[in-house]
Amino acid sequence: MTRFADIAPIPLTQVEEDLAAAAAAFGDSFRRTGFAVVSGHGVPDAVVADALAAMRAFFALPEDVKRGALVPGQGGARGFTPFGVETAKDATHHDLKEFWHVGRELPPGHPFEAFMPPNIWPAMVPEFRGAALALFDALDAAGRRILRAVAVHLGLAPDAFDDPCRDGNSVLRLLHYPPVSEDAGPIRAGAHEDINVITLLLGADEAGLQLLSNGEWLDVEAPPGTLVCNIGDMLQRFTGGLLPSTTHRVVNPAPARRHLPRYSTPFFLHYRPDYLIQPMHGDAAPITANDYLMQRLREIKLL
Numbered sequence: 001m002t003r004f005a006d007i008a009p010i011p012l013t014q015v016e017e018d019l020a021a022a023a024a025a026f027g028d029s030f031r032r033t034g035f036a037v038v039s040g041h042g043v044p045d046a047v048v049a050d051a052l053a054a055m056r057a058f059f060a061l062p063e064d065v066k067r068g069a070l071v072p073g074q075g076g077a078r079g080f081t082p083f084g085v086e087t088a089k090d091a092t093h094h095d096l097k098e099f100w101h102v103g104r105e106l107p108p109g110h111p112f113e114a115f116m117p118p119n120i121w122p123a124m125v126p127e128f129r130g131a132a133l134a135l136f137d138a139l140d141a142a143g144r145r146i147l148r149a150v151a152v153h154l155g156l157a158p159d160a161f162d163d164p165c166r167d168g169n170s171v172l173r174l175l176h177y178p179p180v181s182e183d184a185g186p187i188r189a190g191a192h193e194d195i196n197v198i199t200l201l202l203g204a205d206e207a208g209l210q211l212l213s214n215g216e217w218l219d220v221e222a223p224p225g226t227l228v229c230n231i232g233d234m235l236q237r238f239t240g241g242l243l244p245s246t247t248h249r250v251v252n253p254a255p256a257r258r259h260l261p262r263y264s265t266p267f268f269l270h271y272r273p274d275y276l277i278q279p280m281h282g283d284a285a286p287i288t289a290n291d292y293l294m295q296r297l298r299e300i301k302l303l
């Protein structure tokens with residue numbers, strides 16, 4: 001019998017209406033659980049629906065067609081990563097998922113081109129590009145608003161994360177968990193922490209997300225239309241653990257729902273690659289965001 005994590009939704013409009021109240025609400029939620037549930041986030045329903053429709057169209061393509069969008073040697077940073085590759089750190093079994101990664105579109109000649117490869121797009125689904133980029137931009141904007149509340153909670157200026165995250169190496173993960181068989185184990189995506197600054201989770205039409213709290217797995221309940229935000233390792237490191245990067249996983253559904261796929265669209269908000277993460281608390285060594293990312297991607301077998 002699983003229990004729900006006790007996380008009350010916070011309206012993101014509070015960031016503009018009463019930043020001190022938003023800072024207190026997000027600060028309390030993140031400190032207790034590493035997670036927040038966010039309503040009024042400004043990501044239009046139609047943007048989410050269009051992205052989900054494009055994902056359904058792409059993932060329904062034959063495997064060999066999908067593998068045509070595989071870019072070797074860049075850790076799955078862009079395009080398609082097939083079923084059976086990503087394996088949570090220290091896990092013995094791979095996750096039951098395939099996904100497509102969308103990065104930030106940079107103007108030609110941008111200095112971050114060395115760190116952030118260009119996007120690729122599936123020729124078979126022409127609407128994919130527009131739908132994915134619209135969702136990327138909407139989640140990027142929502143994430144930057146959440147970080148204003150986080151900054152104030154930490155005693156920093158409201159815009160403290162603006163420059164570190166400007167042209168950040170963020171990634172939108174369009175994720176498909178195919179239906180599972182009756183004899184599948186309990187785990188859809190193994191226990192892990194996210195590498196980045198914060199993650200925004202939207203579009204999960206099937207339940208299954210759980211967080212680890214004092215040794216107990218709790219279901220994360222997100223009312224329809226809300227998004228789930230969690231702290232990643234880069235912000236945990238920056239805050240010396242004040243804001244925890246909470247372990248989470250996705251579990252398989254009860255037998256009656258195993259014939260259903262699960263889609264979700266986590267947005268991993270990153271610092272710009274050359275940002276030096278110099279912790280405000282704690283004694284972790286300074287490290288650039290890009291060096292930290294490379295180290296962590298090797299651990300999850302994406303590099």
Ligand SMILES: O=C(O)CCC(=O)C(=O)O
Pocket residue numbers: 173175189194201204209248249250264266
């Ligand atoms: O599918 C989900 O809801 C969570 C996915 C996740 O935690 C991740 O991809 O890092």
Ligand SMILES: [Fe+2]
Pocket residue numbers: 192193194199248
């Ligand atoms: Fe995650």
